[in-house]
Every structure is written in structure tokens, then in C-alpha cells.
Amino acid sequence: MIRDGNNKSFWQSTEKIEDFGTDFKELTFHTIVVGAGITGVTLAKELQNRGISCLLIDKKNPGFGTTGGTTAHINNFYDTSYDEIIANFGNDAGRELVVGTHKTLDYIVQNIRKYAVACEFDTCDFFLFSTNGKQTKKLDEIYRAHKQLGIKTVEDSSIPFDLSFEKVIKIEAQGQFHPIKYINGLLQAYKIEGGAFLLNQAIESFNNDGENITIKTSDARIFTAKNLVWATHVPPGKNRFNLLLTAYRSYVMVFKLTDPPTALAQAADLYDPYHYFRYHVSSNGNYLIAGGFDHKTGVGENSEKCFTELDNYVRRYLGFSDFVAKWSSQYYVSADGLPYIGRMPSEKNIYVSTGYGGNGMTFGTMASLVIPDLLEGKENELSKMLSPGRIKPIASVKSVLSVGINASKHLIKDKLKAKQVEIFDTIPLNEGRIVTFENKNLAVFRDKDGGGAH
Ligand SMILES: Cc1cc2nc3c(=O)[nH]c(=O)nc-3n(C[C@H](O)[C@H](O)[C@H](O)COP(=O)(O)OP(=O)(O)OC[C@H]3O[C@@H](n4cnc5c(N)ncnc54)[C@H](O)[C@@H]3O)c2cc1C
Numbered sequence: 001m002i003r004d005g006n007n008k009s010f011w012q013s014t015e016k017i018e019d020f021g022t023d024f025k026e027l028t029f030h031t032i033v034v035g036a037g038i039t040g041v042t043l044a045k046e047l048q049n050r051g052i053s054c055l056l057i058d059k060k061n062p063g064f065g066t067t068g069g070t071t072a073h074i075n076n077f078y079d080t081s082y083d084e085i086i087a088n089f090g091n092d093a094g095r096e097l098v099v100g101t102h103k104t105l106d107y108i109v110q111n112i113r114k115y116a117v118a119c120e121f122d123t124c125d126f127f128l129f130s131t132n133g134k135q136t137k138k139l140d141e142i143y144r145a146h147k148q149l150g151i152k153t154v155e156d157s158s159i160p161f162d163l164s165f166e167k168v169i170k171i172e173a174q175g176q177f178h179p180i181k182y183i184n185g186l187l188q189a190y191k192i193e194g195g196a197f198l199l200n201q202a203i204e205s206f207n208n209d210g211e212n213i214t215i216k217t218s219d220a221r222i223f224t225a226k227n228l229v230w231a232t233h234v235p236p237g238k239n240r241f242n243l244l245l246t247a248y249r250s251y252v253m254v255f256k257l258t259d260p261p262t263a264l265a266q267a268a269d270l271y272d273p274y275h276y277f278r279y280h281v282s283s284n285g286n287y288l289i290a291g292g293f294d295h296k297t298g299v300g301e302n303s304e305k306c307f308t309e310l311d312n313y314v315r316r317y318l319g320f321s322d323f324v325a326k327w328s329s330q331y332y333v334s335a336d337g338l339p340y341i342g343r344m345p346s347e348k349n350i351y352v353s354t355g356y357g358g359n360g361m362t363f364g365t366m367a368s369l370v371i372p373d374l375l376e377g378k379e380n381e382l383s384k385m386l387s388p389g390r391i392k393p394i395a396s397v398k399s400v401l402s403v404g405i406n407a408s409k410h411l412i413k414d415k416l417k418a419k420q421v422e423i424f425d426t427i428p429l430n431e432g433r434i435v436t437f438e439n440k441n442l443a444v445f446r447d448k449d450g451g452g453a454h
Contacts, residue, residue, distance in 0.1 A: 080357065104369060
């Protein structure tokens with residue numbers, strides 16, 4: 001399979017999924033799902049299970065996007081930590097998210113069992129640790145929030161990685177798998193049950209008359225549907241998500257272990273950006289997957305430097321040197337720290353699922369617990385919380401929106417007149433505000449240098 005990155009990821013040697021064939025009798029569907037990463041593939045299978053006719057399309061192959069460049073931790077906690085979620089969304093929302101997350105992780109396990117997907121799925125504990133007083137304070141806040149919400153977390157005294165730390169908590173029962181084997185397994189089941197899938201087909205044109213959506217693919221065929229879901233990681237074109245999402249790049253390396261790890265485990269520290277690790281076991285051997293050195297895309301981009309720093313870090317602190325693979329990939333952080341899953345604001349019959357940060361295995365799957373219900377006219381607690389049209393305060397969230405100083409200045413200037421841009425000067429440095437512009441609320445963050453209002 002191919003991927004949208006220069007370096008080959010650890011997962012890429014997986015066999016290509018067979019072409020589904022393109023001779024459909026029907027050119028009209030209930031829903032078109034665009035994008036065959038974890039979001040689109042899981043969703044297409046769920047729609048099929050519910051008897052909703054669906055066409056899945058990808059401009060390349062399954063896993064071409066970030067799903068082919070992930071590290072595939074399947075976690076029940078997020079980059080936006082639960083103390084931040086409680087602070088920004090409230091206790092009840094925190095509890096709802098815990099319940100929704102639990103259902104999502106169960107759903108992945110059920111899929112693996114139901115379709116007998118051989119995807120190197122394992123469960124293990126996650127060790128989140130601090131290395132100094134500031135990090136320990138944060139770790140304590142996270143620990144308290146987990147206790148409050150009933151997420152199984154305990155204080156511990158050691159970690160299964162050769163790293164020094166000040167304090168550590170163990171978050172129990174996390175998952176991990178081979179992401180491409182997982183989506184290929186779901187696609188295989190989708191195919192056996194007659195699912196429609198077009199590979200290597202970009203959408204050349206798109207029309208939504210409010211009743212029907214018509215698309216033209218690169219091979220000049222026309223398909224119609226009542227609904228369309230952008231499962232493209234970020235929805236294409238000019239839309240509110242240009243402002244609400246920030247692109248980051250993360251770097252990953254894989255090393256082969258000479259012996260199996262004493263315990264399968266995942267871990268991360270609390271630096272900003274943080275370093276993250278996990279072991280992976282396959283029939284070919286035992287591996288360490290390590291990542292970090294994330295930065296905003298396009299800001300101080302020097303990939304080779306990031307890889308060198310990561311390589312030095314792993315060799316120096318973890319002591320592994322048998323290099324197997326390295327790659328980088330992009331993820332997108334939302335303005336208030338939670339993803340946008342649901343109806344595209346001001347567009348009839350268009351749905352979107354985006355803004356997962358580094359938690360797209362869980363959130364990408366969660367889309368299948370939200371969007372099919374919405375298509376059937378049902379709201380649920382998750383769909384309300386994750387609605388792409390929500391307005392939330394953003395000041396205290398670490399993962400605030402910004403589009404990069406230069407990019408955002410241009411973007412904002414394109415959208416707003418100069419005089420109106422002045423309202424951003426009233427926002428204190430390093431803080432976010434909701435500002436009203438042309439009777440609409442706009443989430444805006446001003447970075448610490450005051451160089452750009454985002
Ligand atoms: C280095 C790194 C490590 C990560 N690690 C983890 C992790 O451990 N755990 C976790 O939960 N998350 C992790 N994430 C995040 C996670 O990988 C992503 O959020 C997730 O893979 C996104 O899946 P997706 O299906 O939404 O998008 P993608 O996988 O990007 O799929 C989108 C698909 O849409 C297709 N497409 C795009 N535009 C069009 C178009 N116009 N027409 C047709 N097709 C189109 C693309 O070809 C692609 O196949 C990580 C991210 C990075 C960068």
C-alpha cells in the first residue's frame with residue numbers, strides 16, 4: 001500500500017487490499033463516505049450493518065492517510081486530559097465521554113472478534129509519568145480527574161521502560177493493534193457482505209442541492225446520495241475547520257528488540273511535546289515504537305533534526321539501537337480539545353468527523369457511534385457533546401486553535417476586513433475568546449507573541 005508520506009511506515013508492507021471492482025448496478029446510495037482511514041472504513045461497515053446503503057470512496061488506498069502513519073494506541077484517555085475536559089465541558093460531559101469511550105473500545109474489540117480480524121490486537125497498561133515538579137503537579141491533576149470519573153488508574157512505583165521518573169500513574173486496560181490489518185479486516189467483511197468501495201478515485205466535482213448530493217469521480221462517473229460524510233481526516237475546501245483546526249506533525253521510529261519485553265506496555269511523559277512509546281508484538285518479533293518531537297506543521301519544520309533527536313533519545317534513554325523504520329505524519333488539534341463529529345454546520349446532509357488530535361483510533365471509531373444515529377434521526381449524548389457546531393470557551397485548553405502565525409493572518413485577512421481584524425488586539429496574549437463577528441460567534445486564540453490572532 002502507499003501512504004501520503006516520504007518515509008515508509010512500519011505498517012506499510014501490509015498487502016494491498018484487493019480492488020473491489022467498480023461495476024456497480026446502483027449509482028444511487030443513501031450515504032457516500034469519503035475517505036478510507038479508520039474513520040471511513042469503520043463507518044462504512046457500521047452503515048452496512050444497519051442496512052444503510054453506502055458507497056465508500058478513497059482517492060488512493062485504505063490507510064493512505066494518517067491511519068497508515070499512526071502508532072495505533074487505542075486509549076480510553078486523551079491528549080486533552082480529563083482534568084481539562086472537566087474544566088472546559090463540565091463533570092457531566094466528562095462522565096458521558098468516559099461512557100462513550102468505553103463503548104467505543106468495546107466496539108473495536110467486538111469488530112475484531114465478529115470478523116475474526118488478525119490485527120495483532122493486544123491489551124496492556126499505560127504508564128504516564130512525570131520527570132519534574134511541574135509535570136508531577138499536572139500528573140496529580142490528571143490522576144484526580146481519572147479517580148473522579150472512575151477511569152481505572154493507580155499510582156505505581158515502576159515502569160516497564162528503562163527511564164527515570166519522579167512519579168507515575170498506571171492507566172489500566174488499554175488496547176493496541178496493527179491499524180492497516182484492522183481496517184483491511186473490516187473492509188474484507190464489508191466486501192463479503194456486498195459493500196461498494198471505489199479506490200483511487202478522487203472527487204472531481206460535488207453538488208449539494210439540499211435534497212441530493214451528486215459527485216463526479218475522476219473516472220467521470222456520477223454518483224448520487226442523500227448524505228455525504230467527509231471521513232477525510234479534515235474536510236476539504238474552505239470551511240470553518242480551516243480556522244478551528246491546527247495541524248501538527250509527529251515523528252515515529254521503530255526498533256527491534258532482541259528479547260520480548262518483560263511486560264507489554266505503553267508510556268508517555270509530560271513534556272510539551274511529550275515522548276510516547278509502546279511495545280508491539282507480531283509474528284515477526286518484538287518491537288519498540290517511539291514517537292514525539294511534534295510541532296505545528298510548517299513552523300520550524302526540520303524533519304531530519306526531529307528524527308535525529310528522537311533517535312538519540314531512544315538510544316540514550318531506552319537503550320535500543322536495532323532500527324527498523326521511521327516516518328512522520330500529521331494530526332489535527334481542535335479548538336477546545338475535543339473532536340468535531342456530526343453534522344457540518346450550515347450544510348444540509350453533510351457530516352464530518354475531524355479534530356482527533358493524537359487519539360484518532362478511539363475518536364475515529366467513535367464516529368460510528370455518532371453519525372449512523374444522526375443519519376437515522378437520533379441524537380445521543382455524544383452527538384450533542386461533539387457537535388461540530390458547538391461553541392465552547394477555549395482559553396484554558398492547551399490544545400487551542402491556531403493556524404500558524406503567517407497562515408492565520410492571511411486566512412483571517414482573507415475572511416475579514418482590516419478594521420474587523422482589530423478586535424483581535426483586545427484579546428490578551430496566550431488566551432482565547434469567543435468574539436462576535438457579523439452576528440456569528442468566532443473562536444479566536446492569540447498566541448504568546450501576539451504575532452497573530454488565530
Ligand atoms: C505520528 C502519529 C501517531 C499517532 N498515534 C496515534 C495513536 O497512537 N492512537 C490514536 O488514537 N491516534 C493516533 N494518531 C492519530 C490518528 O492516527 C489519526 O487521527 C487517524 O488515523 C485519522 O484517521 P482518519 O480515518 O480520520 O483519517 P486518515 O487516516 O487520514 O484517512 C483519510 C482518508 O481520506 C482520503 N481522502 C482525503 N481526501 C480525499 C478526497 N478528497 N477524496 C477521496 N479520498 C480522500 C485519504 O486518501 C485517506 O485515506 C496519531 C497520529 C500521528 C500523526
